[in-house]
Amino acid sequence: MIQGWSNYYSRVVSSETFRKLDYIIWEMLRAWTISRCGRANLHEKLRNYFRNETVKLSNGKTRHESWLFKANDGTTLWQHDWTPLVRHTLTRPEATPYDGNWTYWATRKGQATDTPNRVAKLLKKQKGKCTWCGQYFTPSDIAEVDHIVPRSQGGKDEYKNLQLLHRHTRDDKTALDEERLLYS
Template sequence: KPEKTSIRHTLKSIKQDGKIVDPGFDFLGFNIRSYPVGKHHSGNTGGKHPRIIGFKTIIKPSKKKILAHHEAIKEVIKANKKAPQAALIARLNPIIRGWCNYYRTVASKETFSSEAHILWNMLRAWTVSRKKKKTTLNKALRKYFSNGKHGLWTFQTKDCVLYHHAETEIRRHQLVKPEASPYDGNWTYWSIHTRCIYWDTK
């Protein structure tokens, strides 16, 4: 459909319909964009005689989906203002894990770190909203945060711990060799690539 189709350049800004369009594009919640880099970080054309292309294409979570994730977490925290800490953790963990698992195969390390910090501030506000008038902020925080797997400020109870975005391990997809075939009998090679196959078309 024309309304769902547009031309984008991953490296440069272009003019389209009288407007300047920024480089890169969003697709299925990911932002795909190329960045100019030096020869030591540049991508190449591949093949027997690879040529340095002077840029590197990076895939990240899109800003739209990051903001949507913020809203989802905010709604859960808001809905559980008076709920026990364990109940809040139980509702947040599946949301955080699911979102992180979706983006764990791309350049998400900085995003995960940033999200962990934003979530900490949200939970700090949640703690403040429950604080009694005569209770100091530090004492209120210590009621819900303690030393654990994420350091001194781990949001946890005796039986459950909040999952951190930043603890998600980045796992890159391995490209399938262009000469490989699922019918070549190399079961050892294909056992690694059966879950998700990406063909290298260079």
């Protein structure tokens, strides 16, 4: 629940709020420990529930926590502060969805006016670049959807097997795929 709530609010300025909520939850868990175990040897009893460990976060980074609430089975309580904040990217002032620059809007939003949904999603996934030549798509380019592993060689028609290529690079890739099939 904490992780879902944090993800929902990760797009607004919330780092100070996250720190406050983590502190409030820590105080509540500390009070729970005191009510359960009493005040005698409080620091020792807190160490039964709170650990000093390094945690691997969802974005791949690690973080050292000195008061990490952890159950005996190894389950840890997610902290709000672990959620990476995502900043909003401003739209270019001269850009509108109707100016014909389908590559800008598809790269930005994953959708664009008069652009097939599949093409727009692939363009966003590839960050506006052709995977074969590495150059950015322009509004005048002809972009084609290509299977990374051709269907004739057992590739599936799924997003993880699709890529967006310039028309001329797709021709080169198709020729290489046919050559590999011929000599294998």
